[in-house]
Each structure stands twice: as structure tokens, then as C-alpha cells.
């Protein structure tokens with residue numbers, strides 16, 4: 001059995017000082033849908049766990065979705081249900097709301113938080129590609145103050161985040177897309193309910209006056225060790241009008257980049273066409289095309 005001390009975070013500063021004191025032997029619990037399952041299953045990662053830091057008492061500070069003229073601000077204790085139902089998310093980041101609505105089951109979405117989704121450092125997170133496609137910035141809080149980095153740069157490697165000792169995720173800042181932007185999300189899971197993605201993709205397209213694509217963002221999930229947009233595929237779309245052929249071409253560009261980065265594996269035969277299809281579907285959903 002893994003035994004540990006339970007601490008309740010009384011303030012942001014208190015949370016940072018507990019994390020600073022315990023370093024790698026402390027872990028935050030937000031919704032608990034991942035960490036509690038992992039502890040229960042005696043996951044080797046938590047063999048040395050000494051302190052579980054409960055952040056849920058900081059809801060007033062950390063659970064919110066707000067906006068100003070430039071950005072959307074998301075507190076890490078916002079649940080997937082909060083994101084799915086938020087009018088701000090529906091208006092400015094609809095693909096994030098859609099992605100959140102596909103997480104697990106209603107129970108998981110009511111408990112699971114966006115902070116936990118990212119804090120997990122798991123590349124199969126459903127909200128992650130939408131945040132990366134939107135060039136989200138993550139604000140980290142520690143005893144030395146706050147610092148901000150691009151969310152994609154928070155991922156250091158498999159299962160590893162670039163958090164310094166004592167730091168935790170304080171906020172996500174997501175720049176609003178230019179006028180005329182539409183978004184789409186697609187997901188391939190093992191089965192319809194409770195399925196963590198095997199593949200997913202978030203896409204955002206901005207259209208010019210003549211219906212041509214002027215800006216594109218494509219972020220596939222689960223295929224790279226660290227999340228990333230695929231600029232090679234995005235560039236293909238610029239100046240073009242949406243078509244099935246064009247979107248499949250973008251899908252092929254994404255699968256080419258996947259193979260360049262990860263090499264050919266036993267799963268490539270299955271993954272290549274699946275990636276192409278999932279990218280196509282995200283783009284088609286953004287462009288409002290029937291598939």
C-alpha cells in the first residue's frame with residue numbers, strides 16, 4: 001500500500017511552499033480521476049509519494065473561465081463540464097468545449113479538471129490539442145512568483161513537464177482567434193464511452209473575404225511524444241478553398257511528419273490512414289463540410 005500525508009492547500013502560497021518542501025515526493029490532487037486511480041493501482045511512479053496536496057479548497061482562486069478583448073483565461077480547477085457549458089468557450093474556442101465533452105463519462109467530466117488533464121503530462125489528453133492549436137500559454141506559480149510559457153513547451157518528454165520545484169499550473173491564457181475563424185475536433189477512441197483517445201486532432205481555420213484559407217492551425221494528439229502543431233500541413237492550406245482533396249492532402253502531410261519524427265513502427269500501417277482520416281475530419285468539421 002502507498003501511504004502518504006494528506007495536506008489541504010490553504011492558499012496559492014501555501015500550495016507552493018508544500019510543493020517546494022516535498023519536491024518530487026508531493027503530488028497535487030485536483031479532481032482525482034487520474035491520480036487516485038494510479039495510487040489505488042500502486043503505480044510505480046508514486047512509490048515514493050510522501051504528500052498528496054488537495055487543491056480543491058482553492059476553487060475561488062482557481063476555478064473560472066473569463067475573457068478580455070484579447071484572451072480567454074481558464075483556471076486549472078475548471079472541470080471538463082465547466083468548459084463544455086461555458087458560453088465564452090462556445091464563442092471563442094468551440095473545439096475546446098467539444099473536446100472536453102468527449103472526455104470519459106459525465107462523472108469523469110464533472111470531477112476531472114483541465115489542470116489535471118495537462119498536469120498528467122499524458123499525450124492522449126483530449127483538451128490538449130485544442131489548447132496547443134490555439135497557441136495557449138500556461139502560467140506557472142511558485143514561491144519565486146509567476147512565469148508564463150507556451151503550453152507546448154511545458155512538455156519536456158514522455159510523461160514529463162518542465163515544472164520547477166514548487167511550481168504548479170496557475171492559469172491558461174488562450175489568445176482569441178482572428179475574426180472569421182472556425183474550429184473542429186475529432187477523436188478516435190476504443191469505444192464510444194469512457195474512451196481515452198487513441199488519436200485525436202484539433203483544427204482551426206480562418207477564412208478571407210473570398211472564402212480562401214488565410215490562417216490554419218492543426219494539432220494532432222497522441223502521435224508525438226510532446227504535443228505540437230504541424231506547420232507543414234498548415235502551410236498547404238493557405239490561399240486555398242476547402243475541399244475534400246485538400247484536407248486529405250493535409251492529413252497526408254501530418255502522417256508524413258509523424259513518420260519523420262517517430263520512424264516506422266509496427267503500428268504505422270494502422271496509424272497512417274487513421275491519422276489522415278482524423279485530420280481530415282477535424283478540418284472538415286471546422287469548415288462545416290458533411291463527412
Ligand SMILES: Cc1cc2nc3c(=O)[nH]c(=O)nc-3n(C[C@H](O)[C@H](O)[C@H](O)COP(=O)(O)OP(=O)(O)OC[C@H]3O[C@@H](n4cnc5c(N)ncnc54)[C@H](O)[C@@H]3O)c2cc1C
Pocket residue numbers: 027028029030031032033034035036037076102103104105108111112113114115116117118119120124125126127167168169170194195196197
Ligand atoms: C474512466 C476514465 C476515463 C477517462 N477518459 C478520458 C478521456 O476520454 N479523455 C481524456 O482526455 N482523459 C480521460 N481520462 C483522464 C482524466 O479524467 C483526465 O485527464 C482529467 O482531466 C484529470 O483531471 P483531474 O482533475 O481528475 O486530475 P487529477 O487526477 O487530480 O490529477 C492528475 C495529474 O495532474 C496533476 N495536477 C493536477 N492539477 C495540477 C495543477 N494545477 N498543476 C500541476 N499539476 C496538476 C496531479 O498532480 C496529477 O499528477 C479518463 C479517466 C478515467 C478514470
